[in-house]
Amino acid sequence: MSFNINEYYTDISKGDILLAYKGSITSALINEVLEAVEGKLEEENEEGKIRKKLYNVLVESLQNLYHHIEETHDGIDEDLDPKFGILVIEKDGSGDYKVTTGNFVVATKTKFLKEKIDKINSLSKDELKDMYKFILNHQKISAKGGGGLGLVDIARKTGKKMVYNFYPYNDKYVFFNLQIQV
Amino acid sequence: MESLIIDGTTKTPDVNFNSEKGVLEIKGRSIPENSIEFYKPLVDWLEEYAQSPLSKTEVNVHLEYFNTSSSKCILDVFKKLEAIHKNKYDVQINWYYEEDDEDMLEAGEDYESIIRVPFKMIEIVD
Numbered sequence: 001m002s003f004n005i006n007e008y009y010t011d012i013s014k015g016d017i018l019l020a021y022k023g024s025i026t027s028a029l030i031n032e033v034l035e036a037v038e039g040k041l042e043e044e045n046e047e048g049k050i051r052k053k054l055y056n057v058l059v060e061s062l063q064n065l066y067h068h069i070e071e072t073h074d075g076i077d078e079d080l081d082p083k084f085g086i087l088v089i090e091k092d093g094s095g096d097y098k099v100t101t102g103n104f105v106v107a108t109k110t111k112f113l114k115e116k117i118d119k120i121n122s123l124s125k126d127e128l129k130d131m132y133k134f135i136l137n138h139q140k141i142s143a144k145g146g147g148g149l150g151l152v153d154i155a156r157k158t159g160k161k162m163v164y165n166f167y168p169y170n171d172k173y174v175f176f177n178l179q180i181q182v
Numbered sequence: 183m184e185s186l187i188i189d190g191t192t193k194t195p196d197v198n199f200n201s202e203k204g205v206l207e208i209k210g211r212s213i214p215e216n217s218i219e220f221y222k223p224l225v226d227w228l229e230e231y232a233q234s235p236l237s238k239t240e241v242n243v244h245l246e247y248f249n250t251s252s253s254k255c256i257l258d259v260f261k262k263l264e265a266i267h268k269n270k271y272d273v274q275i276n277w278y279y280e281e282d283d284e285d286m287l288e289a290g291e292d293y294e295s296i297i298r299v300p301f302k303m304i305e306i307v308d
Contacts, residue, residue: 059249
């Protein structure tokens with residue numbers, strides 16, 4: 001097998017880590033993460049502006065996971081928690097934060113996700129604003145609760161390009177890794 | 183009609199829609215996973231209020247954070263207010279944002295450009 005969850009997790013949790021988690025992404029877990037991060041940023045006297053941006057990015061990326069993660073992991077060998085996801089928040093050398101999320105997605109969704117992120121990455125600040133307003137005003141909230149706005153909002157707030165990888169896992173699943181710089 | 187009062191939680195804001203004064207307030211954080219469930223009573227209340235609104239309705243939105251799923255519900259709330267305004271009643275939305283919070287100011291301006299109701303952007307200085 002080419003992709004190993006534990007090696008991957010160890011690998012992305014090496015730097016100056018603010019928080020690293022792997023397991024079920026539940027509503028209660030989201031509360032805990034937000035509370036913990038808020039506490040740490042306060043302790044470190046992080047600038048209010050950065051604090052808010054990071055908080056917003058965390059809410060959107062965790063809720064993206066929460067709404068879109070596969071309920072069960074049929075055909076995945078590892079002994080994983082239901083709604084399994086990974087979250088790592090790291091402070092890099094220049095003082096920026098890097099938020100990494102990881103989750104299994106059905107391989108057939110790869111193309112859709114790639115196109116969506118590529119499209120968002122290609123847009124200017126004003127174009128992102130227009131896209132956000134268009135989706136806000138024209139699309140209904142999906143049954144899963146997501147509004148299709150999360151990634152657009154992240155791109156708008158951070159002003160940075162998102163970096164992604166799809167690691168082949170088996171016939172049915174790929175492991176989707178998303179990196180966001182704040 | 184009765185006022186609508188909902189106490190805030192770590193993920194949902196305080197709501198105080200006062201039907202006697204025509205003052206509606208939403209204050210705090212709005213980051214629930216299921217925002218439709220939270221906002222439905224607000225939208226329903228406004229629908230009833232719109233039947234016989236006061237001559238002037240003042241709306242104070244003072245959010246520290248809101249998630250994208252709330253953003254659509256907030257738009258639904260504003261659309262109800264737009265309908266009241268369209269019927270020649272006075273409606274004013276005051277959008278509060280904390281000092282230097284450009285993202286929150288911009289979010290208010292997004293709504294202002296979509297909804298035909300007078301907006302006032304109010305910066306809160308410590």
